[in-house]
Amino acid sequence: MSEAAELLLLKEKLDEIKRNRxxxxxxxxxxxxIAAIVLNLDFVMGFVFVVAFGxxxxxxxxxxxxxxxxxxxxxxxxxxxxxRCPKCKMPIPSGDxxxxxxxxxxxxxxxxxxxx
Numbered sequence: 811m812s813e814a815a816e817l818l819l820l821k822e823k824l825d826e827i828k829r830n831r832x833x834x835x836x837x838x839x840x841x842x843x844i845a846a847i848v849l850n851l852d853f854v855m856g857f858v859f860v861v862a863f864g865x866x867x868x869x870x871x872x873x874x875x876x877x878x879x880x881x882x883x884x885x886x887x888x889x890x891x892x893x894r895c896p897k898c899k900m901p902i903p904s905g906d907x908x909x910x911x912x913x914x915x916x917x918x919x920x921x922x923x924x925x926x
Contacts (some may be wrong), residue, residue, distance in 0.1 A: 812903070813893070815888065819820065820882055820885050820886045821886070822880050824879065824882045824883070824886075826881075827875055827878050827882065829881050830875070831871065831872075831875040834871050834875070835868060835871055838864060838867045838868060838871060839860075839864055841862050842859070842860050842864040842867065842890040843860055845859070846859045846860055846861070895912060895913060895915055895917065896915065896916035896917075897913050898910060898912050898913040900912040900913070900916065902917065
């Protein structure tokens with residue numbers, strides 16, 4: 811898979827995580843409000859219940875989705891920096907190169923650069 815295609819796929823996964831997060835937040839609020847109604851809480855206690863319990867569940871949802879988002883961001887960083895010259899940042903063509911074809915910098919640790 812090309813770098814551009816892989817980045818596009820990871821961006822779509824990131825967008826999906828964002829969509830799922832909002833759907834989950836809305837679902838949590840609806841379920842907490844329904845629970846307050848079923849428990850027959852008066853207005854003040856119902857409000858406190860929704861804010862407190864909804865806040866805790868929202869924090870759990872945020873924690874989970876932020877972890878998932880961070881995994882995707884790390885993958886994007888890995889793809890974006892993979893197979894690039896450490897000096898000029900140009901993409902390295904497929905193959906086993908010891909030196910960057912653009913600037914001549916060493917692509918292997920411990921090998922001297924040809925551009926001195």
